[in-house]
Amino acid sequence: MTQTHTIDATTHAQLTAIFDAAVERRADDVTVLDLSSVSTTLDFFVIATATAGLQLNAVQENIKQKAMAAGLPRPTVEGPSERWLLMAFGGSIVVHLMTREAREYYDLEGLWSDARVVKFGELAE
Template identity: 80%
Template structure:
């Protein structure tokens, strides 16, 4: 079932809509363990992280490209891409949203969720839309 927002009513937080687009785009390319973190209460310079797991090579690039396309269609600026490497790609959408696409080994090694364990986890269930 599709969740619809009435066009004449502004959404209370458009960033949440943009994060939802990014999370959905990652899942469309079969990224696993997609997590969105709200860092606004625990960092003075960072706002939101999206972290997901993909296999090396083709899937990393497919996830990156789908996120880039869908996020730009949702109104975000073209991201800067850090890396690229076979283990970790980072997409920065301005100063507000940073996406980490990591292999399972890199994600376990760097443990961003552990490093930012005080951040609030945002819930974007797969069946919400």
């Protein structure tokens, strides 16, 4: 039922920068959801799992630096807490950094199950 959203080259580069930055700091289960066909206000969620404290902060800082280098504005940050940190890059890309427990509890992938999962291979092309 969801239609395929073509990712333009700029957004492609920005999502790749965010994905790579999270993986670089050893975040787990990095998932990119294309919300364009199920939301009128958001285009992409990037969801990643990190341990609390230092790793969460290291992932956040690396994502912020790499995303801004890729042309995204300075993110607004909600939280931060020891379990969940939200980074909003304008209205189009929102990054959720969560502990495993918070990710399982809030189940964003389940709540947005109509969204298309963008495979990393699609970003790496």
